[in-house]
Amino acid sequence: MSVLHDPPRPRPTAGIDWASDNHAVAVVNSDGAQLDRFNVAHTATGLGQLCRRLKRAGVTEVAIERSDGPIIDALLDTGFTVFVIPPIQVKNLRSRYGSAGNKDDRFDAYVLADTARTDRRRLRPLTPDNPATVTLRATCRARKDLVGHRVALANQLRAHLQIAFPAAVGLFADIDSKITLAFLRRFPGQDRADWLSPKRLAAWLASVGYCGRTDPSVLHARLTSAPRGLTGPDGEARVQITLALIAALEAIRTQIAALEDQIEEQLALHPDADIFTSLPRSGQIRAARLLAEIGDARGRFPTPESLVCLAGVAPSTRQTGKIKIVSFRWAANKQLRDAICDFAGDSRHASPWAAQLYNRARARGHDHPHAVRILARAWLHVIWKCWQTNTPYHPARHGAAQALNRDQHATA
Template identity: 35%
Template sequence: MRELEQERVFCGIDWASGHHDIAIVDESGALKARARIDDSVEGMTELLQVLAEHGDTAENPIPVAIETSHGLLVAALRATGRPVYAINPMAAARYRERRTVARKKSDHLDALVLANILRTDADAHRQLPADSELVQAVAVLARAQQNAVWDRTQAGNKLTSHLREYFPGFLAAVGHRREGIFHPIARVLLAAAPTPAKASKLTRAQLRALLKKAGRKNTIDAEAERLHAALRSPQMRQLPLVEQAMGRQALALLRQLDAACTSAEDLAEAATEAFEEHPDAEIITSFPGLGPLSGARVLAEIGDDRSRFANARGMKAYAGAAPITRASGRSTVVMARRVKNQRLAGVGYMWAFSAMAHSTGARAHYDRRREAGDRHTAAQRNLFSRMIGCLHHCLTRRTHFSEDIAFPTPREVHLSLAA
């Protein structure tokens, strides 16, 4: 009986939209149980019952391997406090070839493969971090806001491409602003006059009213005069009926852009509010180049489980900031890391770029790398590596960013070495 209680078992779950297959194996790889559940409370109850029948307890929970890190099933498993491993589907496919050479695929076989991955190579895979509920909420909002920004960019590109086909004068009239077609004035103006014919009939009084509606508060008369002249400048035109049809299409694309802009703004506000409630927010925003929104994106990807990264190098590798060395025989090549958290790497690029404008040490570090022969991207990635290493240190020690410590002058370095 004691041997049975001490026997280790492992669970694999093949996730699908309609049902989930479960396989439990022991230390020898023998199948102990199999089941199929649906994505419901009853299915979760059945899963917990099967695990309990094979020795699952609160003190010694059975680890679970699954091919996704999202969804209700994963959230419910994480809430039980058990180790959950999100196995990359490509890695699982390679393990499947160890079970069969026929390349056959079935839900039960996939669940069995996942369970055996934990049995043989659990140390080679990372379990999902034990992040707090607040960080998980920040991650949802920050990633959704980033997706909304991508949708906004895509919608803006579609609308811009369409306007070039029949209304290039509008793009010339609003293109002097940095936001271009995304600016509220541009969107309000296009909604009122989606064709060159309608735009040329707008009076100065109507333009002033549209500018006020878009939120313009100063130099309204001068801007109305400029738009009045720009929208009446000669340009090539489509046939009248074709122009009207393309105007209707522009309004449809504009509605998509307006929705994407509203979503991005609302989610940015929500992500910022949630981020500022977290105790790590003050430390993260103490770094030059990180504001509330970019800080929320950073926190969403690194989490607040401090055991997730053993050292700063692990966090750098996760962000793609640490290089990777490939050695074979006498050949050694140092390359940029391509397998990384793409969201964290993306915000890291903006972080490093902004830090150079707010930190003399960061700018000097970038300049030194450029003088050493690095291209712009490599020098910026090296700066990001330095900054995220400092972030790991500050979060671990619970201290704010210090310019003097992060980027000491050569004299300070010499004195510290001498001491």
């Protein structure tokens, strides 16, 4: 006579609502009943207590809203399976449990824990990247943030000069270029610029190694034809503002250059560097950003479409009855979308295949950003294949590029 054994009951699941100072934690059993609820501090001691308490409760799977940081490291090191559920998805999941939609940390922790229990088959466990990729990602994002600050400061300087010293705004190509900042450091206001003559300006440009193609007499004509700036006591006061903005811009430019050197060094040591640097017009910084944002955990993206959707370059489709709406995909990894669109937009200048895709999209009436996203989607399929097979990109192995090349030869 055979003995029937009851199937093992599913183990409890936990949800953690992450915060900067302390974390709300909920543990639910296989029926969705809450077994435990507590808070832990965001300290080494608190994270240790969190892992021990979850272990004692029999938890093996944890749902949380973020994918990095000390709490994730602690959970993975302890052996937990971690599911990452984005905040926007948690916001939508609250409607399962009530229509009010109120935000409460302890309730969100319960929603996360219960979702890990009920939707386990739809959730993909977090697969961490290797430390080299994590470090490269942090460096690339830090550089991008500094570039944003540089742009904001440059805009602030331009707006200031349009009142204090308008002639300096259009003198050289870029307001934050080295030659512009050097000129403003030497001639920060109208009073000092009045001393210049074509001959004196030519001598100063030679002393700073100016290699532009614009003749000094043309530059001097720009200075004299522009509206005059502020002079006297008010002008001197504005000079101090100009010098302060210049100092801030130069400091940021120096730090951006230092991070770029670090990025190039980190990229050269990364095992996947050859894949991303082989892409047309990728350079070092673009290649590093693509690598850092895509990562090196191949299992995270089993299909190219999973990567495309995360990057937000595939449209979002909603259909009910005979009504079908195709719209911009807002839920995406914005860092990855920015990286792939930046690369795709410039790749069309080096790849005939990319140029053809972009031009066809524009011919269909799409604006530039939309056409770039269409091209980015196509590039992600190519990148995914190269990435999964550890093969650097080469046009000779790109079927669509070769087909275009054959058509062009046949037409010729």
